[in-house]
Amino acid sequence: MGSRKLLLEKAHVPGIRGYDVYRREGGYRSVEKALKTMSPDQVTEEVKKSGLRGRGGAGFPTGMKWSFLAKPEGVPRYLVCNADESEPGTFKDRYLMEFLPHLLIEGLIVSSFALGSKSTYIYIRGEYAWIPDILEQAIAEAKNNGWLGKNILGTGFDCEIYVHRGAGAYICGEETALIESLEGKRGNPRIKPPFPAVKGVWDCPTVVNNVETLAAVVPIINEGGEAYSKIGVGKSTGTKLLSACGNINKPGVYEIDMTISVEEFIFSDEYCGGIPNGKRLKACIPGGSSVPILPANLLLKTAKGETRIMNYESLSDGGFAKGSMMGSGGFIVLDEDQCVVRNTLTLARFYRHESCGQCSPCREGTGWMEKILKNIEYGKGKSSDIDLLWDIQRKIEGNTICPLGDAAAWPVAAAIRHFRDEFEWHVANPIASQNRNFGLAHYADPLEVVPA
Amino acid sequence: MADEKKLFKVTIDNITIEVEPGTSILQAARKIGGDVAPPAMCYYTKLKGSGGKCRTCLVEVASGSTADPRPMPKLVASCRTNVMDGMVVKNITSEKVIDARNGVVEMLLINHPLDCPICDQAGECHLQDLSYEHGKEGTRYEFERRTFKKHDLGPYIQLHMTRCILCYRCVFTADQLTEKRVHGVLDRGDHSEIATYIEKSLENDFIGNIIDVCPVGALTDKTFRFKNRVWFLNPVDAHRDCSHPKCSGKVTLWYRGEEVFRVTARKDQWGEVEDWICNECRFEKKATADWTIEGPTKVNRHSVISQGHYVGVVRPQEALYDVMGGRAPRLLMDIHDVSEVNRPEIDLSKLERPAHSTDFESNGADRPTK
Ligand SMILES: Cc1cc2nc3c(=O)[nH]c(=O)nc-3n(C[C@H](O)[C@H](O)[C@H](O)COP(=O)(O)O)c2cc1C
Ligand code: SF4
Ligand code: SF4
Ligand code: FES
Numbered sequence: 001m002g003s004r005k006l007l008l009e010k011a012h013v014p015g016i017r018g019y020d021v022y023r024r025e026g027g028y029r030s031v032e033k034a035l036k037t038m039s040p041d042q043v044t045e046e047v048k049k050s051g052l053r054g055r056g057g058a059g060f061p062t063g064m065k066w067s068f069l070a071k072p073e074g075v076p077r078y079l080v081c082n083a084d085e086s087e088p089g090t091f092k093d094r095y096l097m098e099f100l101p102h103l104l105i106e107g108l109i110v111s112s113f114a115l116g117s118k119s120t121y122i123y124i125r126g127e128y129a130w131i132p133d134i135l136e137q138a139i140a141e142a143k144n145n146g147w148l149g150k151n152i153l154g155t156g157f158d159c160e161i162y163v164h165r166g167a168g169a170y171i172c173g174e175e176t177a178l179i180e181s182l183e184g185k186r187g188n189p190r191i192k193p194p195f196p197a198v199k200g201v202w203d204c205p206t207v208v209n210n211v212e213t214l215a216a217v218v219p220i221i222n223e224g225g226e227a228y229s230k231i232g233v234g235k236s237t238g239t240k241l242l243s244a245c246g247n248i249n250k251p252g253v254y255e256i257d258m259t260i261s262v263e264e265f266i267f268s269d270e271y272c273g274g275i276p277n278g279k280r281l282k283a284c285i286p287g288g289s290s291v292p293i294l295p296a297n298l299l300l301k302t303a304k305g306e307t308r309i310m311n312y313e314s315l316s317d318g319g320f321a322k323g324s325m326m327g328s329g330g331f332i333v334l335d336e337d338q339c340v341v342r343n344t345l346t347l348a349r350f351y352r353h354e355s356c357g358q359c360s361p362c363r364e365g366t367g368w369m370e371k372i373l374k375n376i377e378y379g380k381g382k383s384s385d386i387d388l389l390w391d392i393q394r395k396i397e398g399n400t401i402c403p404l405g406d407a408a409a410w411p412v413a414a415a416i417r418h419f420r421d422e423f424e425w426h427v428a429n430p431i432a433s434q435n436r437n438f439g440l441a442h443y444a445d446p447l448e449v450v451p452a
Numbered sequence: 453m454a455d456e457k458k459l460f461k462v463t464i465d466n467i468t469i470e471v472e473p474g475t476s477i478l479q480a481a482r483k484i485g486g487d488v489a490p491p492a493m494c495y496y497t498k499l500k501g502s503g504g505k506c507r508t509c510l511v512e513v514a515s516g517s518t519a520d521p522r523p524m525p526k527l528v529a530s531c532r533t534n535v536m537d538g539m540v541v542k543n544i545t546s547e548k549v550i551d552a553r554n555g556v557v558e559m560l561l562i563n564h565p566l567d568c569p570i571c572d573q574a575g576e577c578h579l580q581d582l583s584y585e586h587g588k589e590g591t592r593y594e595f596e597r598r599t600f601k602k603h604d605l606g607p608y609i610q611l612h613m614t615r616c617i618l619c620y621r622c623v624f625t626a627d628q629l630t631e632k633r634v635h636g637v638l639d640r641g642d643h644s645e646i647a648t649y650i651e652k653s654l655e656n657d658f659i660g661n662i663i664d665v666c667p668v669g670a671l672t673d674k675t676f677r678f679k680n681r682v683w684f685l686n687p688v689d690a691h692r693d694c695s696h697p698k699c700s701g702k703v704t705l706w707y708r709g710e711e712v713f714r715v716t717a718r719k720d721q722w723g724e725v726e727d728w729i730c731n732e733c734r735f736e737k738k739a740t741a742d743w744t745i746e747g748p749t750k751v752n753r754h755s756v757i758s759q760g761h762y763v764g765v766v767r768p769q770e771a772l773y774d775v776m777g778g779r780a781p782r783l784l785m786d787i788h789d790v791s792e793v794n795r796p797e798i799d800l801s802k803l804e805r806p807a808h809s810t811d812f813e814s815n816g817a818d819r820p821t822k
Contacts, residue, residue, distance in 0.1 A: 169640065171640070186637065191503075191529070191532050352641060352642065353641060355641035355642070356640050356641065356644075357618060357639075357640050357641040357642065357643075357644035358504075358505045358618070359504075359505050359507050360505070360506050360507055360508075360556055360559045360560050360617070360618075361507055361555060361556060361559050363559075363618065363642050363644075364559035364560070364562055366642070367563075367598075367641070367642040368559075368595075388592055394555075395552065395554075395555030395556075395559070396555075398526045398527065399510060399526075399527060399552050399556070400507070401504060401505070401529075
């Protein structure tokens with residue numbers, strides 16, 4: 001039967017990308033409701049009540065973030081929509097912007113009203129070359145119909161939305177690097193504090209939110225924060241977009257309410273549709289490349305032996321040692337033919353290439369890890385390399401300016417933690433490892449449950 | 453009013469001092485001085501926005517403040533974290549800090565060429581000091597080190613990017629001191645480099661200061677390059693009435709004999725420039741007649757430069773006899789049995805100038821005359 005869709009419900013209505021169809025299907029109701037019947041603080045209050053958590057990766061409660069925004073007299077405030085989506089495995093924002101651009105614009109208008117942002121920016125990654133046109137078209141249509149510009153709906157609220165294209169750097173998705181880049185500078189993350197809520201774009205108070213987060217404001221206002229918070233469980237409220245890829249029959253973007261199990265998500269026909277060619281599940285990176293990889297046995301069940309559910313709490317159950325994270329929702333599935341060493345090398349190469357190079361542990365450590373992993377993968381590794389890798393990631397983690405350092409360290413740490421024998425096998429069998437895979441090994445065997 | 457201003461109490465490595473609100477942990481620790489002051493490779497007091505990058509100054513905050521005594525979850529960059537009233541900081545008393553700093557030093561060195569024997573910065577290089585004081589012997593890095601092409605930056609400044617630690621100090625200097633900034637960082641990550649647009653800012657009157665702020669030998673003075681080792685030079689403070697309105701005219705002249713080998717700005721005990729100087733003072737005024745001499749520069753005992761000042765250096769107490777229970781180490785071989793070097797009758801500490809090869813000529817005819 002499928003769970004309720006709040007964001008993608010209308011995605012398949014023909015012509016929904018254009019204003020007329022979108023409006024006919026009930027679009028821009030939330031703007032009318034918010035601007036005409038609510039105060040900005042009431043909008044923020046609804047978002048707080050909804051329990052919405054940031055969909056960009058960190059999962060910080062959105063309403064709380066909004067209430068932290070400094071509001072000094074006479075200083076402009078800004079809302080910036082983070083559409084830099086560059087985390088490997090993540091492509092949900094692209095889907096939203098490409099097929100439902102008006103949903104994002106609608107969410108941006110309501111959120112701008114709540115935050116008092118008269119100039120709102122969409123910072124979009126350069127590689128999404130065709131999307132700015134779609135967004136700008138939607139912005140123009142919204143403006144022609146009185147949803148943007150001066151004195152919107154006669155309420156006295158002015159708002160413009162601008163699309164700003166990045167030049168293609170993952171680091172510009174980090175909110176302070178994004179702000180630097182938006183200001184026309186080199187995209188180096190800033191040292192915090194001060195936080196953007198106090199000093200963001202042009203040193204003015206700023207909120208940076210993910211595309212999906214801001215789109216989710218539309219159903220929250222339409223249905224009320226309370227109703228939204230009833231979907232899902234615990235602190236995982238509402239619906240979440242997941243971009244599923246890897247060894248599955250049906251890669252794509254799915255909207256789930258956060259009550260289904262990981263097993264159901266991978267194997268049911270409604271979602272990923274299982275693994276092709278009768279292969280078995282070996283591992284999964286459930287939330288984008290930065291989050292810890294889990295072997296099949298720890299993925300489907302937590303260390304306590306409970307069924308793992310697709311939500312913030314359950315995915316992170318067991319902490320870093322025995323769990324992972326919801327992250328950005330980039331769900332990457334690896335079957336028994338995949339090599340974890342190779343996969344880790346690919347990720348390490350990515351982080352080495354994307355580090356901004358400001359802080360020494362990240363600049364130097366990411367390159368070092370890549371080189372060692374390359375040796376191991378190509379049969380030139382030594383057994384001491386595995387401990388060395390562990391030590392390098394440990395020296396990076398927590399010691400850098402921005403979380404990219406951590407994001408580079410975690411995948412390496414998790415791969416060694418859970419797949420150490422696969423690394424050792426590579427080192428011990430330099431020739432065999434060039435011709436065949438370690439395979440599934442014991443990674444799907446049921447684990448002994450340690451009673452809590 | 454002024455004397456009512458509340459001071460913040462901060463405890464660093466069990467030593468408590470009072471500092472003004474707004475003071476960074478690093479500056480507070482420098483007030484205490486000695487080993488309590490964390491090493492700083494990128495922060496520079498005079499350069500706005502500097503710091504936070506190299507991560508050598510990481511410290512542990514064991515208690516945030518009296519109001520909120522919780523510890524901070526991660527180590528923080530002391531150069532960019534301000535003290536709070538009642539804060540408790542651990543620097544050299546924290547295992548975590550020592551371990552993390554080891555890591556940072558190692559990272560800074562894995563791609564460094566370690567070409568100290570041919571580097572002009574050797575002897576006054578902060579990376580040398582850092583690795584000596586906070587690093588580990590040996591390296592675990594077994595790969596080819598990163599190199600960059602050399603760029604020609606005109607007559608005065610040599611950029612040797614391979615030695616750069618990307619502290620960004622020169623970028624801030626060019627940005628804040630020179631008229632039009634055409635100097636920055638290109639590319640990113642381990643392949644980022646100081647931009648060659650620096651060539652253009654070279655025309656600026658103050659660009660020479662980037663040589664002084666560079667902690668390593670990535671930016672060196674072409675008028676001095678390969679002319680001498682710094683430890684053979686005698687630094688002397690001097691000044692002149694410089695016509696440039698922004699130039700302090702206060703410098704250190706580096707002598708060998710009667711000759712001025714180079715001119716630099718004066719540096720404080722943390723290696724930071726006290727007052728900026730213009731290119732003319734730095735590159736063009738190399739005669740004693742150009743300057744009013746003030747006297748010998750005070751040199752830190754730890755500095756290798758102090759080894760040029762032979763007379764009056766106090767030798768530290770020898771602990772070895774105590775460690776060995778009063779016994780003297782057994783002499784296995786006297787070098788003079790087999791070699792003419794360091795002839796015992798020549799007392800090096802009596803030389804008022806650096807030792808020369810002539811002091812060791814094998815016929816032994818010319819003894820030191822002074
Ligand atoms: C290296 C790095 C890359 C990031 N990339 C993105 C991104 O592409 N999109 C995004 O929404 N958030 C990204 N983030 C997270 C943002 O810094 C920020 O937390 C987020 O935009 C906040 O929005 P939210 O609260 O709606 O999740 C990234 C963070 C880091 C450290
Ligand atoms: S952690 Fe990496 S990406 Fe982040 S600021 Fe430091 S060098 Fe740049
Ligand atoms: S050239 Fe020197 S001052 Fe400039 S960034 Fe490199 S190390 Fe720092
Ligand atoms: S001196 Fe503080 S991080 Fe470099």
